[in-house]
Amino acid sequence: MEHYDSIIIGAGHNGLVCAAYLARAGQKVLVLETADKPGGLAASREFHAGFKAPVAHSVNHFPKKIVTDLGLESHGFGTSSESLPTIGLSEEGHHVVLQGGAVTGVEAGDAAAYPDFMKQMQRFADALKPFWLKTIPRAAITNLADMMTFGRIGLKLRMLGKEDMREFMRITALPARDLMDENFDHPILKSVLCWDGLIGSKMAPRSPNHAVLPLLYRMSGDYCGDPGSLIEALHAAASASGAKIRTATAVERILVRTKDGVLAAQGVELANGEKIEADRVVSSADPQTTFFSLAGVESLEIEFTNRIRRLRCDGYVAKLHLALNGLPEFTGLDQVGGRMIIAPHMDAIEFAYDEAKYGECSNEPVMEIVIPSLRDSSLAPQGQHVLSAHVMYAPRRLKGGWDDSKRESFRERAIDAIARYAPGIRGQIIHSELLTPKDLESDFGVTGGHWHHTEFALDQALMMRPTYQAAQYSTPLPGLYLCGAGCHPGGDLNGSPGHNAAHEILR
Numbered sequence: 001m002e003h004y005d006s007i008i009i010g011a012g013h014n015g016l017v018c019a020a021y022l023a024r025a026g027q028k029v030l031v032l033e034t035a036d037k038p039g040g041l042a043a044s045r046e047f048h049a050g051f052k053a054p055v056a057h058s059v060n061h062f063p064k065k066i067v068t069d070l071g072l073e074s075h076g077f078g079t080s081s082e083s084l085p086t087i088g089l090s091e092e093g094h095h096v097v098l099q100g101g102a103v104t105g106v107e108a109g110d111a112a113a114y115p116d117f118m119k120q121m122q123r124f125a126d127a128l129k130p131f132w133l134k135t136i137p138r139a140a141i142t143n144l145a146d147m148m149t150f151g152r153i154g155l156k157l158r159m160l161g162k163e164d165m166r167e168f169m170r171i172t173a174l175p176a177r178d179l180m181d182e183n184f185d186h187p188i189l190k191s192v193l194c195w196d197g198l199i200g201s202k203m204a205p206r207s208p209n210h211a212v213l214p215l216l217y218r219m220s221g222d223y224c225g226d227p228g229s230l231i232e233a234l235h236a237a238a239s240a241s242g243a244k245i246r247t248a249t250a251v252e253r254i255l256v257r258t259k260d261g262v263l264a265a266q267g268v269e270l271a272n273g274e275k276i277e278a279d280r281v282v283s284s285a286d287p288q289t290t291f292f293s294l295a296g297v298e299s300l301e302i303e304f305t306n307r308i309r310r311l312r313c314d315g316y317v318a319k320l321h322l323a324l325n326g327l328p329e330f331t332g333l334d335q336v337g338g339r340m341i342i343a344p345h346m347d348a349i350e351f352a353y354d355e356a357k358y359g360e361c362s363n364e365p366v367m368e369i370v371i372p373s374l375r376d377s378s379l380a381p382q383g384q385h386v387l388s389a390h391v392m393y394a395p396r397r398l399k400g401g402w403d404d405s406k407r408e409s410f411r412e413r414a415i416d417a418i419a420r421y422a423p424g425i426r427g428q429i430i431h432s433e434l435l436t437p438k439d440l441e442s443d444f445g446v447t448g449g450h451w452h453h454t455e456f457a458l459d460q461a462l463m464m465r466p467t468y469q470a471a472q473y474s475t476p477l478p479g480l481y482l483c484g485a486g487c488h489p490g491g492d493l494n495g496s497p498g499h500n501a502a503h504e505i506l507r
């Protein structure tokens with residue numbers, strides 16, 4: 001029987017990052033992936049003949065350290081330190097544009113307040129930045145290294161200075177709505193600035209507990225890029241380091257056997273019955289899939305499995321793909337090359353959320369749109385384009401359950417919303433598809449179809465992510481580690497969970 005140092009379950013971007021680091025350190029590594037190609041939620045897939053799109057449509061905050069360590073640029077990852085302009089769309093064409101630290105389309109007061117607001121948020125993001133690429137120690141400190149990590153966190157915050165530190169503490173759990181109302185007047189500017197704090201979560205501007213953490217996480221990366229070139233580069237880097245990657249190979253279960261008197265993960269069994277041995281198994285699947293479907297509750301303490309069961313994993317984001325016969329035209333917009341947001345005011349987001357909170361799809365969905373084929377011409381035939389939209393809110397647990405007619409009705413609502421800003425778009429659609437969170441769950445093997453594998457909120461963050469006893473990448477089952485979005489720091493195309501897990505394993 002084959003034997004590896006580490007078997008990694010899943011060739012999503014975190015699995016590939018982890019594999020590349022472990023293989024570079026000399027380990028014999030095998031990555032096993034259910035899908036027929038690597039990438040997980042970032043893999044491009046054909047949704048209509050000649051038209052492709054990844055579910056995750058942009059890389060917004062990828063760490064320089066991982067790019068440098070793994071030589072991702074030499075493997076073809078095209079990085080940029082400039083993010084795409086963000087455009088808050090207005091039906092009348094009076095758009096609000098955020099680019100290069102300035103905002104246009106708003107009154108002078110907002111335009112003057114914006115750079116100061118962003119600079120302060122950037123200082124907060126910079127203070128937290130070093131800790132996204134670190135294991136966060138358990139609350140009960142047991143060694144000097146952990147004490148130093150906590151000490152450094154405290155020092156970084158203290159170094160913000162008295163004023164900033166007080167403000168940081170004040171806004172940590174403040175609803176985004178209050179933060180925006182304190183600083184700005186323009187309704188579109190306020191809703192666009194909320195967006196990065198809530199996209200992917202079960203939250204809206206009035207929810208406490210969200211304004212800051214996801215927003216600062218998303219402000220603390222170094223590079224932007226496109227998912228296709230990131231996945232290709234990670235695949236190449238992991239392979240070049242010696243990791244073996246087998247696609248179209250689903251892991252059926254983790255082999256748990258007694259070793260030195262205790263139960264331990266010692267390999268995997270594939271769907272075809274093949275068994276592969278390893279010193280350790282590292283799972284990039286979400287925590288509920290890892291512990292319940294792959295390891296099995298019988299190997300774990302009930303207190304721990306109860307905590308995993310209570311994780312909030314229901315997704316609220318649907319994905320819309322349109323195959324278009326040309327570039328869409330948005331009223332009053334010269335260029336569609338940015339990230340466009342449809343959320344005319346914070347209440348529009350809140351009302352859309354209220355319906356989903358009670359198990360209904362939003363009647364007036366809000367969304368983020370990009371045209372990925374502008375950056376990656378391989379996604380559509382020449383002269384034609386792909387429109388990709390994250391549409392909120394579509395609850396995984398829809399009242400009465402999802403079926404084709406409910407999916408179609410929500411897809412039409414989403415297209416209607418876009419058509420209010422791009423009136424000719426219906427005439428350009430060659431094909432459309434909407435993936436609900438339930439579809440994302442079944443097609444990508446992510447519990448609840450959740451963007452972050454499990455909710456990214458204060459109570460499921462840092463040394464509580466995904467929960468105590470599994471927050472330092474090791475788990476209560478010896479030989480089993482986690483390395484996916486369900487770990488610290490969280491989801492998005494960021495690679496930190498994969499990086500941190502590899503470092504913890506090598507430590």
Ligand SMILES: Cc1cc2nc3c(=O)[nH]c(=O)nc-3n(C[C@H](O)[C@H](O)[C@H](O)COP(=O)(O)OP(=O)(O)OC[C@H]3O[C@@H](n4cnc5c(N)ncnc54)[C@H](O)[C@@H]3O)c2cc1C
Nearest residue numbers: 010012013014034040041056057058251484485491492493
């Ligand atoms: C609708 C939507 C839109 C998003 N848009 C963006 C975006 O624009 N930008 C951004 O930064 N983030 C975005 N995200 C979030 C981002 O896609 C995820 O957080 C990220 O992909 C998680 O990466 P991962 O490697 O941890 O997991 P995944 O990408 O989920 O990869 C896990 C892999 O494990 C494999 N796997 C699972 N079980 C098994 C098994 N038993 N055997 C073998 N393989 C298995 C899966 O097939 C998958 O390939 C979006 C998420 C969603 C749901």
